[in-house]
Amino acid sequence: MQSKAVVCKNLRKDFGKGEDAVKVLRGVDFQVNYGEMTFLVGPSGCGKTTLLSVVAGLLNPTAGDLAVLDADIAKLHSSEAVLFRRKNLGFVFQQFNLLPALTAAENAAVPLLAAGWSRKPAVEKAVVLLRDLGLGERAHAKPNQLSGGQQQRVAFARALIHEPRLLVCDEPTSALDAETGHHVMELLRKSAVRADRAVLVVTHDSRIYNFADRIAYMNDGLITRIEEQQNAA
């Protein structure tokens, strides 16, 4: 049996110290499988984004065990963590966070540029990927000339271009209307889910739950229930 992409055991995260510490993750036990799309859902403020940030190596856990792609990322030096993220992780943000001064293709090419690719081949590869995502025509448009759904697709391209083994998405549809959100999730499922890749999506948009292979319900800093869905859309 293949190993897990993410394994958390009794994971804790406090913000602040001593009396005033805010205990946000209070002992999370959680796993993410390769080849699946896992949703992390729950009420606002329950700690979803915090858990995602810890899993992505952007925040250090306070206590507990964490293995991401078999690496003990909490122990990595911050400069090693950057390289780990660059190589292995793809990010999709709620607010897209595209660079307004760059074209769609240039934005999508950023992870390759960060890895030392030169501009031309990186942008060429990005154009191909954007075409797969239905944005071939708009590859050279600036973000402010694109609709929200189109911008999120550019963000997908940026998250996938370097073929990461773990893709993390925080509320990828909450800045979009229902129909666009649905469409974008379809596309994400189609383009991102692979046997050797795990996809972790944080959302509280119940209308897209049908895209998940597995849903982890979170409440007040703990995973309360995990649900498997056999025929995800």
Added chain:
Amino acid sequence: MNFVAWQMLTGDRAKYLGLIFAIAFSTFLMSHQVSIFCGLMNRTRSQITDVRDASVWVMDAKTQYLDEVKALTDQDLFRVRGVKGVEWAVPLFKGTSRAKGADGKFRGVILMGLDDSTLVGAPRKVILGSWAELRGPETIAIDQTGYKFFFPDQPLELGRQLDLNDHQVRIVAIVDSEAPFVNLPVFYTRYTQAITFVGRERNQMSFVLVKPQAGLSDGEITKRITAATGLKASTSLDFGWETIWYYIKNTGIPINFGITVAIALIVGTVVAGQTFYLFTVENLKQFGALKAIGVTNGRIVGMILMQAVIVGAVGYALGITMTALFFDLTQNNLDLRGFRLLPEIMMGTAAAVFLIVLMASIVSVRRVIVLEPAVVFRG
């Protein structure tokens, strides 16, 4: 990632231009003011620089600078002539007088009296006429600016008359001399004539100009003259610098210019720093996203420094071009003659701009380095 940095910078047209303008403005102000200051200070030694035939100046032992002298005696002149190694030594008169034009306009003038037989101390460039004509009675040579003051809008012409301290004098040469510090006309005449023109004081010898014998250095002859006569002897260069330093130490001029330059530096740093910082802060989310995606701190710092260097280089180029253009366009303006942009000033301004840009970017760099990449997930 360099092109990403470039696009980010120029993508925000308004801030980019604002930054460039701030730096161009300080560059212009600094280089322009320092050039004028240097030009002005250089003018304090104009009458020294104008003397090309002799390289050593002898004066009263207590003399501090060019414009305040105690007269020497004929005895002093003979003693200088007697110093071993002196090829020749001639008197030079430097004083002020008052001249009146045909229309009654009068003005203080600088009057230079040159040794009667050799005319040592005459500036090299004659525009009209000749030095030989000075041998006639009641004759003067006048500098171009002086001519234009007494005969505005009139062609350069010899033979015109002026009233110099109640003596009718005739212009026999129009010459080009270095601009004096106080912007007065400069008259040249023979030494004995100068003395009759100013009258009164028995003794009028301001300086003795000396040329050392071939093979003897200026430094050596000054030592010998001082030892033998007790008078002060300086090379033109040393005496020029003494005069410049006298004005620097004893007038408010350096402070005035210093204040302008300091303001240019401060305003440049504050405006450029502020704009640059704002630019970084506005892009903080983008930088956060880049950090999350896996762009290293070093790379991001490199991007910010590159942006700063571009802004600094473009702003500097613009500002220094403006200064160069200013001096180029005004080079025929007689009031501004001798003022120019020296390479040293260009380099000094470049260093100041580098400092401005460095200070402006340090704050931004700090802000980005401490930025937690996790902020990208916060709304």
